[in-house]
């Protein structure tokens with residue numbers, strides 16, 4: 001070791017995107033491999049980030065490896081741009097990636113990092129969606145050994161996962177999975193699509209945007225490349241259903257704020273303990289509201 | 300065309316490192332299956348036999364003689380140290396131990412069936428009895444819920460498991476009932492070859508008799524070839540047309556079951572028959 005070595009001053013501090021160039025290269029290589037094998041959980045050396053694992057460090061590493069000065073980033077947490085988690089991640093990227101733009105408007109974003117939701121409005125070919133993943137392997141519920149899970153994936157043997165769905169129908173008359181619905185990509189690998197609701201699963205199918213999923217703690221990256229086939233695991237005679245948000249009269253509930261009847265709704269209780277429903281995608285809700293107001297002004 | 304479904308030649312399994320003296324130092328003449336030089340266990344050595352379509356072959360022998368080891372290798376639960384086995388299936392010839400792991404699993408899941416003495420090895424106690432049967436159907440790419448239910452119902456009915464028990468966990472079942480579910484599960488893909496390892500051991504006599512009857516009926520209905528492992532001569536007498544007698548890993552006598560029972564050649568078999576009369 002050369003003890004007289006002095007660190008060149010201009011290299012002191014963080015490199016663009018916090019991760020060193022080597023780490024970013026590794027993540028990018030892993031992304032390429034993940035795209036080549038749609039749905040395959042590609043291992044990578046997930047780095048320590050200055051925040052706890054479980055706070056989206058997997059997604060963040062994807063974002064940091066991809067983002068460049070020309071990019072505009074949108075960060076969402078459970079559909080909302082201004083939850084603590086989203087704000088923290090956004091600030092971190094702004095801090096470590098000088099010159100990068102941030103936005104809450106979906107159409108302005110080139111890169112979207114999200115937790116638990118896919119935006120209501122369809123993404124475009126020019127956009128990349130990064131999803132934060134806590135548990136990447138859908139087989140973990142039926143097989144504890146990773147070595148055996150890998151074989152099951154390689155052989156596309158999802159029979160034990162399907163047995164779980166079978167048991168659900170037997171005991172509850174329906175498949176009760178509400179989030180993380182196992183979804184088969186390009187007819188081979190079944191992925192855990194991250195804790196998105198069922199509502200979002202059809203958006204994975206034939207998506208014009210590249211969708212990348214990153215699990216920091218589990219050190220896995222996987223991809224749903226543009227225009228991939230994404231099919232929720234079902235039986236031939238028991239079709240996949242999304243949440244229908246019907247009230248007791250069978251009426252589709254509307255967002256209490258913008259009136260939308262075609263969005264995923266979050267349930268809240270108001271001061272009188274009555275249930276109210278609102279768009280979970282806050283930017284979508286804002287957009288709908290703005291359109292109504294415009295129409296009112298014109299009209 | 301031959302009706303042969305399985306051809307086993309020189310099947311051997313040594314547990315341990317083995318040494319050049321293992322084989323000659325063990326076996327019935329040496330009264331042990333443990334090599335005195337290296338302490339390896341010669342569990343099975345040089346087992347050869349043929350099995351024909353729809354035939355029930357018995358393997359009998361005392362505890363530790365290598366019966367289960369033999370069947371486990373053929374079902375890919377364990378790999379042989381030597382020997383070959385050829386499975387003839389719809390005009391296809393499968394060299395069992397030359398196949399890769401994925402092909403072996405596919406044969407095991409779709410073309411073979413296994414019923415273990417210990418239901419924990421054969422049943423998934425996380426799911427219902429019907430779910431156990433569903434699992435094997437799903438492995439064979441049947442993905443129609445209604446069809447799976449119908450077929451599971453049919454099989455449980457056939458193996459005399461009460462229909463209302465279909466959606467219950469087999470944990471709560473009696474030993475005999477668990478074996479029935481295992482049999483139903485093994486049969487769901489209509490495999491041409493079924494292995495049964497001490498399936499009635501430890502059950503009440505009346506339950507044993509009923510299960511043996513069921514096995515016999517199934518063999519007649521479906522023309523399934525079976526290898527039945529037991530240390531109970533009564534089971535062999537009832538089920539098996541031909542029998543292998545094993546001792547210390549070797550087949551010491553083989554032939555028609557009736558002949559073996561009436562005129563046992565080997566002293567060991569003679570004692571076995573005498574003690575079972």
Ligand SMILES: Nc1ncnc2c1ncn2[C@@H]1O[C@H](COP(=O)(O)OP(=O)(O)OP(=O)(O)O)[C@@H](O)[C@H]1O
Nearest residue numbers: 314332340342361362363364365366367368369530
């Ligand atoms: N995994 C193993 N490691 C070491 N020895 C083993 C192993 N499995 C079996 N053996 C030994 O191989 C020999 C044959 O065992 P095997 O289970 O085939 O006997 P078996 O005829 O089925 O007996 P049983 O009637 O008790 O079931 C025994 O001596 C046993 O101790």
Ligand SMILES: [Mg+2]
Nearest residue numbers: 366367368497
């Ligand atoms: Mg045994």
Ligand SMILES: [Zn+2]
Nearest residue numbers: 318321334337
């Ligand atoms: Zn030896």
